[in-house]
Amino acid sequence: MQGQTHDIQGYYPISRHVTQEIKFIPTERLYADVRSTMMPRLEALYSGGITGTGSGHCGSRHFADRYTEQCEAHINEITGRRHTFLTTSGTASIQLMLMAAGVAPGDEVICTNYSCPATVMPIRLLGATPVFVDLDRHGQQDLSQVAARVTERTRAVMVTDLYGDCCDYDQLQSIQVPVLNDSAQSLMTLYRGRQTAAIGDMSIQSFSTNKNCPIFGTYGAISTDDPDTAERIKLMRKNGYGNREVGTAIHHIGINAHPQEDKAVQVLCSLEKLADWQLRRREIAEQLTDTLRSAGVQIRPSPDYSETNHHKFSIFVSDKKQFRDLMPRQGVETQLHYTYNFAKTEVLSTDTDQHMPMTEFYARHAISIPSNPWLTDSEVTQVAEAVKSCVTDKDLSIHIPAMPN
Numbered sequence: 001m002q003g004q005t006h007d008i009q010g011y012y013p014i015s016r017h018v019t020q021e022i023k024f025i026p027t028e029r030l031y032a033d034v035r036s037t038m039m040p041r042l043e044a045l046y047s048g049g050i051t052g053t054g055s056g057h058c059g060s061r062h063f064a065d066r067y068t069e070q071c072e073a074h075i076n077e078i079t080g081r082r083h084t085f086l087t088t089s090g091t092a093s094i095q096l097m098l099m100a101a102g103v104a105p106g107d108e109v110i111c112t113n114y115s116c117p118a119t120v121m122p123i124r125l126l127g128a129t130p131v132f133v134d135l136d137r138h139g140q141q142d143l144s145q146v147a148a149r150v151t152e153r154t155r156a157v158m159v160t161d162l163y164g165d166c167c168d169y170d171q172l173q174s175i176q177v178p179v180l181n182d183s184a185q186s187l188m189t190l191y192r193g194r195q196t197a198a199i200g201d202m203s204i205q206s207f208s209t210n211k212n213c214p215i216f217g218t219y220g221a222i223s224t225d226d227p228d229t230a231e232r233i234k235l236m237r238k239n240g241y242g243n244r245e246v247g248t249a250i251h252h253i254g255i256n257a258h259p260q261e262d263k264a265v266q267v268l269c270s271l272e273k274l275a276d277w278q279l280r281r282r283e284i285a286e287q288l289t290d291t292l293r294s295a296g297v298q299i300r301p302s303p304d305y306s307e308t309n310h311h312k313f314s315i316f317v318s319d320k321k322q323f324r325d326l327m328p329r330q331g332v333e334t335q336l337h338y339t340y341n342f343a344k345t346e347v348l349s350t351d352t353d354q355h356m357p358m359t360e361f362y363a364r365h366a367i368s369i370p371s372n373p374w375l376t377d378s379e380v381t382q383v384a385e386a387v388k389s390c391v392t393d394k395d396l397s398i399h400i401p402a403m404p405n
Contacts, residue, residue: 022370022379024333025209027216029374034269041067041265067264072221074271075205078188079197081223083230086259086267087237090184090206093220095122096257097202098156100224100232101178103128107155112141112182113342114359115160119182120348128155129350132343135358137400138303139163139314139366142358143171150175159200161186163337164212164311165302166196178202184220187213188278190307197223202233207267210335212281212311213274215266219259280373281310284380288313288371291384297391298399300366312337313371315387318398320367323390327369330386335368357401365398 045067072084087093103109105127111120113132123130131154133145139162146157157175159167160182166189172179183189183197184206190196197203205221207213222237224230232252235241240254292299292315300314314337317323327334341363343354370383391397 021328022332022375022383023372024335024368024370025214025372026374027209029372030209030214031216033273033374034266037272038265038269041269042262045261045265065259065261067261067268068259071264071267071271074268075221075223078271078274079195079203079223081198081203082225083227083233084221084223085230085233085237086264087220087222087257088259088263089218089257090204090208090220091118091122092237092255092257093204093206093222094119094158094182095125095255096222096233096236097180097204098122098126098128098158099236099253099255100202100222100229101156101180103155106153108151108153109156109158109180110146110149110154111158112160112162113356114139114141114338114340114362115162115182116338117340117342117348119158119160120342123158124348129153130342130348132349132354132356134356135362136168136303137358137402138165138301138306139362140165140167140303143167143169146172146175150177156180158182160184161189161196162312163300163314164189164309165306166191168303168305169196169199184211185311186309187211188274189309189311192305193307201226202229207270212278212309213267213270215263215270217263217266219263219267220257277373278309281371284371284373284375285310285313287377287380288369288384291381292387295388295392296397297387298397301400310371312368314366314368315391316365316398316400317367317391317396318365319394319396320365322394323367323396326390326394327386330382330389332370332383332386334370337366337368339363361401 068086075084103126107128108131109123109128110131114135120130131149134142136142154177156178158180166186179200181200181203183203186196202224207215207219235251236254237257240252241250298316302308324334341359342348343356344352
């Protein structure tokens, strides 16, 4: 894909003559990209062409776990992990990761203050207390704040990478509790040359239309290098038991997060495309950066230690609501990432008086523009020109503040 001129005509099954908004995630183009490999596999699966001694979950014993096992092996190959298990969602993966780490009522888990709420909800569901740390100027969890928040109740530190970049993991070298890696947005991102998903005692992945490895619906994965932890996860994701044979014991408290083969087909097809998609995202990010930076638009900075997967392209504007109202008039859809400040949310926080200045800046001013790998060259230009017009004409530019002392 690199170096090609990308044109929609003859490649994507929609008309050039239809005037339409540039979508943040054009699912019809995703489908066109994976259809030739996905549909034959689904046909073979649903028609009974693939049989074997499957997991037996919910009566699906006649399905071999072929695609599930291929996906898990593919993720291990990318990340360098030894054990990976598919799950029903990224949220389920986080819950399993916390359970496998032994998080229980009364424990504390140090975590990000800014992400999708599904990152933090499982901590509360397990009866534990999230202990929040602020962002750094790159929009990543500020791991330099972690050591000061460790107490005798700290069960784990959960690190959440955002925007396709990653956190500065070297800040955790002195931490003596398990490190749990929420790498839902950083698959194929490198931290100082190493796959971020290989860092920590466990790591999770998330697959959905809004991730850099997109599928229809949601799916997830959890990985570890420890064989004992792997065995616990394998049982926990299937309600705590191994199979339904007579005399089988229930070994752990678990949840229903066992994978389904048809979803595994989708994940496998997207994993096979992931390297090409990432190359195209890089091209798009470079083009957007060159155009917008020269126009004075403030782009979220990427840390020097991170080799990003370009999951999201985000900018800062002084008024997100006004910008979101203006962009559709230019034919461009935008997305908010994110508007939450967990420390100020009563259902999540035990101390809503905490001051998280960088979280507050990102929640008020960060917004993402289309950078999906199916954008044509002309559409990338249209996105950039629309942003320039909205930011400069309405004076919506704003600079990221310095980190507080």
